[in-house]
Amino acid sequence: MCRLLGVVAREPAALGDLLAEEIPEFLDLSREHADGWGIASWAGDEAAVVRDVAAAHDSARFAATTRTELDSGLLHIRLASSGSPVAPQNTHPFVGPGIAFAHNGFFAPRDALDPVIPAELLASAAGNTDSERYFLLLRALLREHDPATAISLAAARIRARATEFASLNCLLLTEEALYAYSEEDPRSEVSKRRGPDFFRLRYHATADRVVVGSSGLPSAEAEWSLLPYRQVLEIGRGDLRVTVHPELPAVTAA
Numbered sequence: 487m488c489r490l491l492g493v494v495a496r497e498p499a500a501l502g503d504l505l506a507e508e509i510p511e512f513l514d515l516s517r518e519h520a521d522g523w524g525i526a527s528w529a530g531d532e533a534a535v536v537r538d539v540a541a542a543h544d545s546a547r548f549a550a551t552t553r554t555e556l557d558s559g560l561l562h563i564r565l566a567s568s569g570s571p572v573a574p575q576n577t578h579p580f581v582g583p584g585i586a587f588a589h590n591g592f593f594a595p596r597d598a599l600d601p602v603i604p605a606e607l608l609a610s611a612a613g614n615t616d617s618e619r620y621f622l623l624l625r626a627l628l629r630e631h632d633p634a635t636a637i638s639l640a641a642a643r644i645r646a647r648a649t650e651f652a653s654l655n656c657l658l659l660t661e662e663a664l665y666a667y668s669e670e671d672p673r674s675e676v677s678k679r680r681g682p683d684f685f686r687l688r689y690h691a692t693a694d695r696v697v698v699g700s701s702g703l704p705s706a707e708a709e710w711s712l713l714p715y716r717q718v719l720e721i722g723r724g725d726l727r728v729t730v731h732p733e734l735p736a737v738t739a740a
Contacts, residue, residue, distance in 0.1 A: 487519070487565045487590060487652070487684075488563060488588070488591075489512065489590065490560070490562055490590050490655065490666075491508060491509075491512050491699045491703075492560040492659070492664050492697070493664075493695055493697050494558040494663075494722070495556075495557050495695040496694050496726055497557065497694070500552065500554065500555055501556055504556075504559075504695060505552075508699060508703055512561065512563065512703065514543070516542035518565060519563040520563075521566040521572045522538060522539040522563070522564040522566075522577040522578075523542035523548055523561070523562060523577075524579045524588065525537075525548075525551050525560070526579045526581065527556035528558045529554075530557070531661075534554065535581050537578070539577060542563050558664055560586060562579055562590075562657075564577060564578060567592045576613040576614065576617075578617060580617070582621075585658060585660050586659045587624060587656060588617075589616075589617035590656070590685070591651065591652045592652050593651035594650050596614065596615065598616075598644070598647040599620070599622075599623050602626075603619065603622045603623050603626060607622045610622070623640050624640045627640055633665050633718075634731040637667045641667060650674065652671060652676040652677060653669065653674075654669040655667065664721045665720050666689065666698045666718070666721075667717075667718050667719075668686065668713045668717070669715045670715070683701050684701055686701045687699070687700060687712075687713040687719075688713065689711055689713060690710040695726070696721045696728055717730050717731060
């Protein structure tokens with residue numbers, strides 16, 4: 487399992503300044519979620535992605551990356567699922583043209599989505615994770631749908647095709663916005679072991695920034711808003727407009 491953190495700011499600033507309270511808490515979580523980290527960011531028209539297999543709390547490279555100037559970004563720390571090696575190609579975020587994606591959770595079997603991922607995208611898979619398959623399906627759906635709809639459709643297809651899943655929580659960063667999605671199966675072994683709050687995503691908006699993050703961040707427990715399951719949070723770059731898209735009715739899982 488993993489942890490997620492995302493931010494959109496009105497003005498560019500160093501990541502460590504934008505998330506001055508949250509990053510130390512995020513680093514504390516990386517003592518358990520120690521199987522690599524990644525940061526994707528936008529500043530103006532420039533996108534950047536940095537990933538490493540080291541634990542974030544013990545990584546000079548992570549500390550250096552927090553000095554990056556950005557106006558929007560997503561952060562991921564990884565706790566690798568059983569059978570999924572700690573390797574650069576399995577480290578989030580996964581990236582495509584103009585987008586970056588990170589997932590917290592798992593579904594099985596890992597190849598459940600292969601029949602509905604276009605062959606040329608499936609051939610581009612660098613690693614062996616279910617999370618990368620989630621991303622490749624999302625890339626295919628983005629060819630025909632807006633991001634909020636594509637995320638909902640991807641989650642529905644996982645529910646329909648996987649024999650089990652723990653969480654489909656994810657962050658998607660595009661040039662226009664940061665998106666967040668939250669869903670868990672409370673019957674999963676992970677949810678039963680970790681408790682009902684483990685897979686919750688929360689968000690907090692001020693005049694200067696909007697932040698979204700996984701549970702486990704003490705600063706997020708009191709004042710942050712809960713993202714309801716199967717709804718998509720959209721945070722616009724530049725204007726910080728926050729939209730919560732309701733669950734799509736009768737979502738097709740074909």
